[in-house]
Amino acid sequence: MSMADVIVLEDIVKQFTMGDTILQALDHVNFSVEEGDFVAIMGPSGSGKSTMMNILGCLDRPTSGKYYLDGKEVAGLSDDELARTRNAKIGFVFQNFNLLSKISAQQNVALPLVYAGVPEEERMERARKALEDVGLGDRIGHKPNELSGGQRQRVAIARALINNPAIVMADEPTGNLDTKSSYEIMEIFKKLNAMGKTIVMVTHEPDIGQQTKRILVMRDGHLNSDERLVHDYVQ
Amino acid sequence: MFNESIKMAIDGMISNKLRTLLTLLGIIIGVGAVIAMVSLGFGVKEQIKDNISRLGSNLLIVQSGGRTATGARIQAGSGARLTYDDAKAIEKNIDGIKYVAPIVSKGYQLVVGNQNWTSNVQGSTPNLIDIRDYTVEEGRNISDRDMDGRDRVCVIGKTIVDNLFPEGDPVGKTIRINKAPFKVVGVLGAKGQSSNGQDQDDFVLVPLTTAMNRMMGITYVNNITIQAQNENVIDGVQAEVENLLRIRHRIKNADDDDFSVRNLAALMDTMMSTANTITMLLGCIAAISLLVGGIGIMNIMLVSVTERTREIGIRKALGATYNNILLQFLIESAVIGIIGGFLGVVLGIGASYAISTFAEWKTVISVPIIIISVVFSVGIGVFFGIYPARKAALLDPIEALRYE
Ligand SMILES: Nc1ncnc2c1ncn2[C@@H]1O[C@H](COP(=O)(O)OP(=O)(O)OP(=O)(O)O)[C@@H](O)[C@H]1O
Ligand SMILES: [Mg+2]
Secondary structure, three states: OOOOOOEEEEEEEEEEEEEEEEEEEEEEEEEEEEEOOEEEOOOOOOOHHHHHHHHHHHOOOOOOEEEEEOOOOOOOOOOHHHHHHHHHHHEEOOOOOOOOOOOHHHHHHHHHHHOOOOOOOHHHHHHHHHHHHOOOOOOOOOOOHHHHHHHHHHHHHHHHHOOOEEEEEOOOOOOOOOOOOHHHHHHHHHHHHHOOOEEEEOOOOOHHHOOOOOEEEOOOOOEEEEOOOOOOOOO | OOHHHHHHHHHHHHHHHHHHHHHHHHHHHHHHHHHHHHHHHHHHHHHHHHHHHOOOOHHHEEEEEOOOOOOOOOOOOOOOOOOOHHHHHHHOOOOOEEEEEEEEEEEEEEEEEEEEEEEEEOOOOOEEHOOOOOOOOEEEOOHHHHHHHOOOOOEOOOHHHHHHHOOOOOOOOOEEOEEEEEEEEEOOOOEEEEEOOOEOOEEEEEEHHHHHHHOOOOOOEEEEEEEEEOOOHHHHHHHHHHHEEEEEEEOOOOOOOOOOEEEEEEEEEHHHHHHHHHHHHHHHHHHHHHHHHHHHHHHHHHHHHHHHHHHHHHHHHOOOHHHHHHHHHHHHHHHHHHHHHHHHHHHHHHHHHHHHHOOOOOOOOOOOEEEEEEEEHHHHHHHHHHHHHHHHHHHHHHHHHOOO
């Protein structure tokens, strides 16, 4: 475990009990992600990618094993402590955007800051800036259903970044987008990564995976392979 | 955070107008009903108080015929009746009394020329005018001389004047009461209707002795009305009157009284407590509708939590704690309670005015009740919001995010 590792997983097991059968969704997974890395998790459906992301994102706790996020063990935290950890250290991007439909893009982006206790004026100002950064400076007043899929995902990315998290988690962020929008989103991720953000994303699409720096392949709850990619685009 | 929650709650209410309105309606009607019903109850109380204090709360009325321990009235026995002498004895022997008026009364036809009128003629002492709060406007009251002489004289009220002396100026003229001529010696100032709708000016007073001996031919009186000097001595006076009459009527210790003394102050207490019970009852019935309104809030909040499961999941993923979510939903239901409460107050006050205007019932709007029912409706909003809010706050973020 190097000092620069943002994520360290040790022997993570996640079991689901359904009636009297126990399903082992994660089976002794070990890996770490160092700061500034850009990781794609791939693998067939049902292999445990989302389960893993939920644990990495502090939405769920492992059945056993240790998880160090930013040097701190989080597996034993209470619900509220996990909520605060999500708020302060993790930015989420979901496949289906998960924006609140009744409020504007700006208010959506500002939402994590509500729970961080940032005053309204500052929240709105930071949200406006974050939207400008993802190229939506002219859409801050739009509601999610007045935006295209790609634009919605960019709003979600702005929201994920608003509280300056240690890590951005994205579960199939391009899964609902056409190729062109997918590539635009990937450009944003690459830019963020180039600026030093650590990013972990799940994807099914090999060409999307190829744009990251490292590909983890999962199969039946195991880590099957761990491949580092060398790119010519890396500045 | 708090401001945000209030803003979110109001935004949520606006975006679901019809539903909000229906939920509010439950609370509005509940609070409105409580206020209107309690106002009505308080109105009844005021009315009773007015009526009795107009009669005089320092009055004792002695009637012949006693009451058994269970309160059943015993018909006056043979000879065991109240007499003028009883009244005189009371006046002579008991302290703390202002006036004593033994009264007999009977309906007679009054005739002047070709005018006639039927009225209840009272035979009493001159004191009755004072006890009943009349003023002599023209002429004079009946006097002790009239009493001694059993003179055929009378004092009459305005209604009698209007009906029998249309051209006015009755003093000195003669009325035939039951065919016998009575000289009108005085006219009373108008008093108008009593609070229970009786015409107090339809009044004829003749000397007690005249009435008993020359008109009715009786040796007893119908009742003895006693005015105590003030309300504080009234219970003492009542006890002494009862004592004296038991001695005078030779009633043995174990036997029931053959007379009864009605104490208007005690009557007022009884009626007030009845009115309080009525108020409570009306208030409770109305409070039930408030409770039903509260259940309506709970119902809507539960629907709202289910509908917004995904929103809750998103908020939790972004860092909302248990308390954040709890507060959001509690504030929403409290806001319904507050708005419903205030609109309910408006409705309740409006309804009270409507009742007093159209039904002509007296209503008294009570500020404490308004405050209590608003506080109560906010309380109901919060109370019935707790369960749904807890349900929301306890949602598992992953489950909630997955909810379709
Ligand atoms: N809450 C749950 N209860 C029971 N079983 C679950 C639960 N969540 C996931 N699983 C099971 O765990 C396994 C891994 O699921 P997971 O969602 O992590 O797969 P995935 O790799 O994300 O698949 P996909 O690519 O289709 O999204 C699956 O067999 C799934 O049925
Ligand atoms: Mg998945």
